[in-house]
Amino acid sequence: MELELLPQVGVGPLRLGMSVEEARGAVQEWGLLRVASSxxxxxxxxxxxxxxxxxxxxxxxxxxxxxxxxxxxxxxxxDVQVLLDGLDVFRTPSEDLFEQLAERGHTITENDLGFDALPELKVILANQSSYEYPVDEDGDPLYYDYVRVADQI
Structure with missing residues (x-):
């Protein structure tokens, strides 16, 4: 499964601005994800x-x-890829992803809460580490484990 993050647009067939009915229809038509609750x-x-x-x-x-x-x-x-600008957000080590996005001209702002924002794209990346994800020798998460695409941040 490949999910493309489309900054200021949406993710895959899900488009920002869709109504609830349109989003439910897109999810059903897409067929990759099931509605767990709503x-x-x-x-x-x-x-x-x-x-x-x-x-x-x-x-x-x-x-x-x-x-x-x-x-x-x-x-x-x-077999899942979540792509932002062609880069795999959840499989590229977060430090490398941060550098590669910066090399592509994206401005990234960091904060002390573990969130990194790409303001011009209205995308947030984070290491929430609430599950048993891979960590480095210091116990820090290797990868981002959260991404948000929104109409505003």
């Missing part, structure tokens, strides 16, 4: 890719898709 008029819809254990959360503001959050897969052998 309310009839949700503030968010949680999606899951069962094989890889990748989670996706669709956030809605006033009935329109305003953000898509992806949480890194738990199956390290999963």
């Amino acid at each position: 309310d009839p008029e949700p503030g968010q819809i949680t999606l899951k890719h069962d094989d890889s254990e990748l989670n996706v959360v669709l956030g809605f503001t006033k009935g329109a898709l305003s953000g898509v959050e992806l949480f890194r897969f738990l199956d390290e052998d999963a």
